[in-house]
Amino acid sequence: MIHCENVTKTYNSFQALNGISFTIEGNGCFGFLGRNGAGKTTAIRMLVGLSEPTSGIVKVNGLDVKKEKEKLAETMGYLPQHPAFYEYMTGKEWMQWVGRLFRLNKKTIEERTESLLRDCGIWEARDRKISGYSGGMKQRLGLAQALMNRPKLLILDEPVSALDPVGRHEVLKMIMKLKDNMMIFMSSHILEDVEKIADHIIMMDKGELVLLSSMQELKSTYTIPVIRFSISEEKQSLTKVLAEQEWVKNIHVNIADYTLTVNDLVIANAKLPKLISQSGAMLVTYQVDIPSLEDIFLRKVR
Numbered sequence: 001m002i003h004c005e006n007v008t009k010t011y012n013s014f015q016a017l018n019g020i021s022f023t024i025e026g027n028g029c030f031g032f033l034g035r036n037g038a039g040k041t042t043a044i045r046m047l048v049g050l051s052e053p054t055s056g057i058v059k060v061n062g063l064d065v066k067k068e069k070e071k072l073a074e075t076m077g078y079l080p081q082h083p084a085f086y087e088y089m090t091g092k093e094w095m096q097w098v099g100r101l102f103r104l105n106k107k108t109i110e111e112r113t114e115s116l117l118r119d120c121g122i123w124e125a126r127d128r129k130i131s132g133y134s135g136g137m138k139q140r141l142g143l144a145q146a147l148m149n150r151p152k153l154l155i156l157d158e159p160v161s162a163l164d165p166v167g168r169h170e171v172l173k174m175i176m177k178l179k180d181n182m183m184i185f186m187s188s189h190i191l192e193d194v195e196k197i198a199d200h201i202i203m204m205d206k207g208e209l210v211l212l213s214s215m216q217e218l219k220s221t222y223t224i225p226v227i228r229f230s231i232s233e234e235k236q237s238l239t240k241v242l243a244e245q246e247w248v249k250n251i252h253v254n255i256a257d258y259t260l261t262v263n264d265l266v267i268a269n270a271k272l273p274k275l276i277s278q279s280g281a282m283l284v285t286y287q288v289d290i291p292s293l294e295d296i297f298l299r300k301v302r
């Protein structure tokens, strides 16, 4: 669906993308992450045909974004970071206008307008001018518009950052439903949300691709659980016993404070308290840390 080969983008003398290569396919949600200025919007603008690579190849759904720009829109939906509308139109008029741009027939336009505006929570406000919509409503209208042509690929640039918690929850729920039938390529700074809905992660830093991984792989590679506990007094016998356990990957002891990296949290939680009590030590604190997507992100871009 998306194929980038050695893609660079230079603005005057500044290199915003520095030779990016990746290929992704299949349905599901791809979380596109990176710090401010990492190059996400630059890459997204290229994928949707709004900008051209300085060098390299970008193909979307088999179409070269440089040579086959017009055809791109047929299979793709795009919600920009700051969607713009003809604000004198009502939400319904806007959707109908978008439908006509896609040359859909009148009946299809009517049906899709109603179902999309309902799904996006705009139906009640369909006859109000867009100029009177809140930021969140405009974002949801932008999402409805991006779905008008039933795309195979939906590109969302920061779709939830302008929304309040309720709006965010609703849009995320929609994305969850949609991702079974299309590829969703979504940039976001809200890593907690991405962690909930993404099946794959693509991470950029300083114009370069630093990670492309399925969420599952990412979790098994990076989210190694750590148990921190402290006991009332130092017990060398406990340290020795723990070092012999096959579920303990790594052990760090600072007098009576222990940090264990474990390869099976369930077994560790079942066995560790017993071993501590058998050693005669008294447990003072016990805490399990599982690195979040945010921890992994910070580790990767620092």
Ligand SMILES: Nc1ncnc2c1ncn2[C@@H]1O[C@H](COP(=O)(O)OP(=O)(O)OP(=O)(O)O)[C@@H](O)[C@H]1O
Pocket (backbone or CB within 6 Å): 011, 014, 016, 034, 035, 036, 037, 038, 039, 040, 041, 042, 043
């Ligand atoms: N038209 C432009 N002219 C000059 N420099 C640009 C232009 N567009 C982007 N840049 C620069 O390219 C770099 C990448 O910008 P881009 O907007 O792609 O980052 P981003 O990852 O989307 O950031 P953010 O998360 O803040 O939206 C930044 O340093 C930016 O200043």
